[in-house]
Amino acid sequence: MPTPDQLVNLEDWNNYVQGSVDLSFAHLELSERDIKRLSKTFKRLLTACPSLYQGQELRVDGLLKTHSQLQEIGQSSLMDFKESLTRV
Amino acid sequence: MSELPGTISELQSLLKSGQLSAQESLQIQRNRLSQHASLENGFVDILEDRGPRVSSNAPFDGVGFAHKDIFELEHRFAGLGLGHGRSTTATHQSICIEALHQAGASHFGALHMAPMACGATSQNEYLGECLNPLNAERVVGGSSSGSAVAVARELCFASLGTDTAGSVRIPAASCGVLGLKTSMGLLSTKGVYPLAPHLDTVGILARSADDLEQVLVQIKAHEPVDQKLQVPALKEAKDFDRIHCWLPSKMLAASVCTQMLECVKTYKHAQITEHFKEESNLSALAETLLYQQVFQTHGHLLQDESSKSNCPKALQEMIVLGAVLPKSWSIQALTSRAALLKQFLENYLKDHDFFMFPALGIDLPRADQVRMGHAEFDAKKLLALHRFMGFVNYLGLPCLWLPIAKDSNGMPMGVQVLCRPYEELSLLRWAKIFIGKRFGVQCVTRMFTAVV
Secondary structure, three states, X not given: OXXXXXXXXXXXXXXXXXXXXXXXXXXXXXXXXXXXXXXXHHHHHHHHOOHHHHHHHOOHHHHOOOHHHHXXXXXXXXXXXXXXXXXX | OOOOOOOHHHHHHHHHHOOOOHHHHHHHHHHHHHHHOOOOOOEEEEOOOOOOOOOOOOOOOOOEEEEEOOEOXXXXXXXXXXXXXXXXXXXXXXXXXXXXXXXXXXXXXXXXXXXXXXXXXXXXXXXXXXXXXXXXXXXXXXXXXXXXXHHHOOOOOEEEEEEOOOOOHHHHHHHOOXXXXXXXXXXXXXXXXXXXXXXXXXXXXXXXXXXXXXXXXXXXXXXXXXXXXXXXXXXXOXXXXXXXXXXXXXXXXXXXXXXXXXXXXXXXXXXXXXXXXXHHHHHHHHHHHHHHHHHHHHHHHHOOHHHHHOOOHHHHHHHHHHHHOXXXXXXXXXXXXXXXXXXXXXXXXXXOOEEEEEOOOOOOOEOHHHOOOOOOOOHHHHHHHHOOOHXXXXXXXXXXXXXXXXXXXXXXXXXXXXXXXXXXXXXXXXXXXXXXXXXXXXOHHHHOXXXX
């Protein structure tokens, strides 16, 4: 996975976006316009929150192949968060 | 008597004194509805009165409400901004709506919203737009558009909406009504169609801080018993007034800065911060979580062509974003929330009770300037509507939009004020005093316009 610094031109970003599409959604057949729009959003989010990239260095992507695994993480983290709201 | 007062509290005084009966009050409101309820004024469907409730002499006897068309009702599927609601024998009423019913509230209608709650304006390819009662050329914010319009038009006393990334506060700000986004989990979302469950909250729009407080308290008092075990309680109201104000002057119109400064300087314990360094981080994480959650909740709509054709464009775009975001980003957004909440409270609310910050940051735009596809469309103005909203949902905190002045076009200018979790009652007590001192009235809408 390239670092944000290595993504210097639009083509790099486009490849980055296409590489991260969930396999179960390959049928989305994103148009060039879609990819451009998504690239812009990726870039904007990474610029606003560079720490998002740090998560990728953990190579979590490689370990998590499905969104259902993500949902499990979501459920437990939501419970943690709700509990923290009542504690503060 | 042909006209009613502007707030629930004033109406209750009339009812209590015997000058008006609950039936007469409802008749006056129904008459008004028959003249003015329309899509332009926020109404998708007008509802008939339901049968008798458990108790008589309930606090909201004689008080009419109408709600965003996202709540499941007895025998009615929500229309979700895609069309009219559908009859059914099978649905369960939303917990919040049922609680209001038990508190005596009459439910007048289902209100306009952005399709499936996806939109910062009232733009709606299925229903058309509703109109801003203060000035029809100006935008109505979304997604709880009809709630703000109906409350501002005085077609109901208060309305429930939902807020996932500003959907109560933005419409409230555009129509000059008070909009309260509640603490995450305080009001049950059972029976509310989800957009992004980790961020979704039920909110309230009304014309006075007292009315917001009454609605909130009565929902909590009339929740079904088993819900009480699962949801947190409101904290007792306290006389808080120490304010930490984020004033990012470079991001705001000069007039907004001036008015915010004027508000803050009247408080003895006030601190002004130019830089809220965590904001961009928090907003990006909020956005990431939003896309991930929308994908998780609605991704199936893009699985085949028939369901895709019924999926609003804005929602499709969010689903696709959720599908392509690296999963590590989503994990980070999901797992870092508790620590970031703690950090925020430590940095900004340790020595203060409230955090005041901008709402729109600019004068309210014209509707055409934020209408996608229009020649006058200006993406920056659309962004300005929700720029300062999402991080609040990410942190799960309660937040109130309230007016502080009029902008250069005579439209409402306001701020957001948030506080620690479940301290809504202290926030509303403070707001009541603030509004009273600043405007000399409690019914905020009557500062902006003559009622139709």
